[in-house]
Each structure stands twice: as structure tokens, then as C-alpha cells.
Amino acid sequence: MIPVSIQMRQALGKLVLPLLVLLSIGIIIAGQADRKLADKARMTVADGLAPLWGLMASAQHRVQAINTNLREAGRMASENARLQTENENLRRWYDVAVSLTRENDALKTALHWIPEPTPAFVTGRVVADSGGIYARAVLLVAGTDSGVHVGNVALAANGLAGRVTETGARSARILLITDIASRLPVMLDASHATAIMGGDNTPLPRLMYYAQDTRPIEGERVVTSDQAGAFPAGLPIGTVHYLHPGQPVVVPFAQLDHLSLLRVFDFGQALIDPPDAPGHVPLAHPRKTLTLPLKTLLGQG
Amino acid sequence: MMPDPSMSAWEPEIRPRQTVWQRLDHGARRLLPSIFIALIIVFFSAPLNIPGAAELLPAIVIATIFFWSFWRPTGMSGVAVFLLGLFMDLVGFTPLGVSAFILLLVHGVAFYSRFGLMRLNFLLVWGVFALVAAGACLLQWGLACLFRLAVLDIAPALFEALLTIGVYPPLSALFSWVLNKLDEKEDP
Numbered sequence: 001m002i003p004v005s006i007q008m009r010q011a012l013g014k015l016v017l018p019l020l021v022l023l024s025i026g027i028i029i030a031g032q033a034d035r036k037l038a039d040k041a042r043m044t045v046a047d048g049l050a051p052l053w054g055l056m057a058s059a060q061h062r063v064q065a066i067n068t069n070l071r072e073a074g075r076m077a078s079e080n081a082r083l084q085t086e087n088e089n090l091r092r093w094y095d096v097a098v099s100l101t102r103e104n105d106a107l108k109t110a111l112h113w114i115p116e117p118t119p120a121f122v123t124g125r126v127v128a129d130s131g132g133i134y135a136r137a138v139l140l141v142a143g144t145d146s147g148v149h150v151g152n153v154a155l156a157a158n159g160l161a162g163r164v165t166e167t168g169a170r171s172a173r174i175l176l177i178t179d180i181a182s183r184l185p186v187m188l189d190a191s192h193a194t195a196i197m198g199g200d201n202t203p204l205p206r207l208m209y210y211a212q213d214t215r216p217i218e219g220e221r222v223v224t225s226d227q228a229g230a231f232p233a234g235l236p237i238g239t240v241h242y243l244h245p246g247q248p249v250v251v252p253f254a255q256l257d258h259l260s261l262l263r264v265f266d267f268g269q270a271l272i273d274p275p276d277a278p279g280h281v282p283l284a285h286p287r288k289t290l291t292l293p294l295k296t297l298l299g300q301g
Numbered sequence: 302m303m304p305d306p307s308m309s310a311w312e313p314e315i316r317p318r319q320t321v322w323q324r325l326d327h328g329a330r331r332l333l334p335s336i337f338i339a340l341i342i343v344f345f346s347a348p349l350n351i352p353g354a355a356e357l358l359p360a361i362v363i364a365t366i367f368f369w370s371f372w373r374p375t376g377m378s379g380v381a382v383f384l385l386g387l388f389m390d391l392v393g394f395t396p397l398g399v400s401a402f403i404l405l406l407v408h409g410v411a412f413y414s415r416f417g418l419m420r421l422n423f424l425l426v427w428g429v430f431a432l433v434a435a436g437a438c439l440l441q442w443g444l445a446c447l448f449r450l451a452v453l454d455i456a457p458a459l460f461e462a463l464l465t466i467g468v469y470p471p472l473s474a475l476f477s478w479v480l481n482k483l484d485e486k487e488d489p
Contacts, residue, residue: 016380024401028396041391042397056349
């Protein structure tokens, strides 16, 4: 301790505060004059404190994680209860489904039901189509070598995409349902009424020639119809949507603007040949009328 | 008997010599507010995304310094206030020395008026503190304007002043409790 008198010390004590105020003002001025030095001092302190801050931030993160975990656990408990009730419900439905399947099988057996053949299919990658006579068509890397034939049906992941129009040994061109050359017989799922779905090079093909007493309903499912013999019945295409009153279109299920994979099904429709009936005036085979113009066109070209 | 002529005679010898433990204890008691403020500064400058942290930090620091400066100046000396202000400047983004300057002024006001303040009841002390806090925030705003050479928006300064005034009663209650505890320990 520096030997000073009490009076002296009290005087010094009184001086400390003004001195410190002056010192801080000096620091303010010095900091303004030499900003680099001030920044350096700041960074040194920040560097020293960085581990501490890191520790606090990690602690905060951990607390937040625990908090979210707890909340998640609460949510999971309610979710679990909901799932259990749903599971009970579904178990009941499962029993119903099993008994219905058995009943169905029994009925089919009683009726001597002829089972439908399971269709053969190949899956191929879609490559963009640059040429060709169609505006909306894609090229598939699967051809006659893999069993793809003209007239086969191409399905995307969740709906009809189009049909095979030309085949090479290792590639096939598929006319999409949105092309202006595409005219498909379709069936409206709710009313079982038939119509024609005609592409117009827009993403939404139009519905035409539907019966005036069974108009398409907004949101109704549209499936293929087996009317012309080109498609098996019941392949999903899309839903009805009215762009304007009196102008129904189909919103396809398949995302036709960016197809990547397509399954090409051979439903064996061509093999179904109606037996000759004496006295029956033979109409042109519906499938052949669909494909003939194309073949002549190709033959000429 | 002649008084001892050595210089140690000037030391007050009313109390017996302290043991090491007692000294540590006293030191800790004196440093308690400063350590509290230092921890608060570190806590609020950490990247924790606390809403209003930029305004809450000076509010708590000003309230704490005011309280200890007039109730227990030994626990909050001018040097400690100066160092804490400088630390706050270094950690935060205020110009170097500004916080030290403002906190020293707050400390000075509380320190020199402590005998008057102690006689007042809490509400009046709070009123005085409100004036001091508003002055401090306005001073900070004025200095910021001076450094930028432009008139800045006064709304943040007012918000900070209100926050400072609002944060005083709970902190005051907390520190009163701490003081009571310390005093209980001192004279059992």
C-alpha cells in the first residue's frame, strides 16, 4: 500500500471518477482517430470470447433440441392414439375385404369365370423427341426387340400417356394423348357415358361428342373405353375440368410435359378377333382403320 | 505508550487481520456485481437470437450499475464501471469508450446522490432512475448522431430508455434480496 494520509486518499478517491470520465472521453477520441486499432482490439476480445459463445450457442441448441423432442413426443403420443384407432378400423376393413374376396372367388368359380390375361409390359426411358410428324410425341428406348408393337398402350406412373405409333428395333415413338392427331374413345366414370377425347396440342385435351343428356361433371374421372377395340376399358386418364361453360377438357393424371419412364403394355387387344358371322357385313376392323393411314403414309414417305 | 511511528499506524486497526478465506470472501462480495454485469454482457453478445438483446443489454447494465452505485459503492467502484463499459464497447458495436463514458456518468450521479437517494422511498428512486436512464439513452443517441454526422432515428433510443426504466424494479428486487442475504451472512 502506498503510504498516503486518509485525507490524501479521500481526495484521490474523489479524483478517480473525473479522471476515468476524462480517460473514457480520450478513448472515444482515440477510437475515432485510429479505427484500425479499435477494430483490432475488438477482434482480440471477440477471439478470446469465441469459445465461450460457442459453448453457449451449443447449449442453446441442445436445449432447443430437447424442447422440440419433447414437443415431438407429445405429438407422437396423440398420433399414436390416432393410428391405433385407425388401425382397429382398418383391421375391421381388412376382415371385410378378405371375406369379400373369398365371396368374389366363390362367385367366379360358380359362374365359371374366364380370367383375363395379365398384360405383358416393358418399361423404357423416355428421350425427347425432336423429329417426327407429331407435335406431342416422345421417343422411348424400347423397340420391337423388347416386344413393343404398334398400338400398344403407354402408361405413365399414374395415368395413360399415349400409344405406340411407330417402332424401331430399339426405339418406339409414342403419340401422346395431347397431340392434335390423338382421338381416343373414353368413358366418363360416374355416368358410364362415352365421349371422344381429342388432343389439341395444349396440355389439356378436349372432350367431344358426349351425349347431351349426360354431360361430363366437373372433377369426374375419365377412363379409357374399349369401344374401338384399341384400349382395354378402365385405364385411368384424368379428370374432367371446365375451362369455360360448355367446353370440358381432361386434366391428365400423367405429367405429360416431363415424362421420364413409360410402361408399354401389350393388352393383346389385337388377338381378340370376332368370329365370322354368316350374313354379317364386315366393317373394317376398328384397329386397322386407326393404324392404316399411318402405314400408308409411312409407306409413301 | 508512544504510538508506533511506522506507517502501518495509518491503517485502521479496529478489525483483526483477515484470514485468506475471509479475504477471498470479501473480494468475491465486492466483485459480485461486476462479475454479474460481465456475465450479462457475454451472455447478451452471444449469438442466441434473443429478441431485443441489443436494447436489453444496456438496460440491464445501467440498472445494475445504478443500484449498486448508490446502495453499495464498494461493490461497484468507478474503475470497475470503467472496465465494464470498455468491455461492453469491445464486445458490442458501439464506438470505443462511449459505453464507458455513459456508464461512468450514471455511476457518478448515483454515487454522489446516494445519501439523498437512500432516504427516498422506492417509487421516488425509480423516478430518479427513470430520468437518469432517459438521459443516458439520449446521450448515447446524441453521441451516435455526432459520430455519424447525421440525425438518426430516435425511436430505438426511446425504446431502450423505456426498457431500462422497466427493467429496474425486478432487478432492484433481485439485488435487494442478494444484499439482504449478504448482510445476513456478514452479521449473523
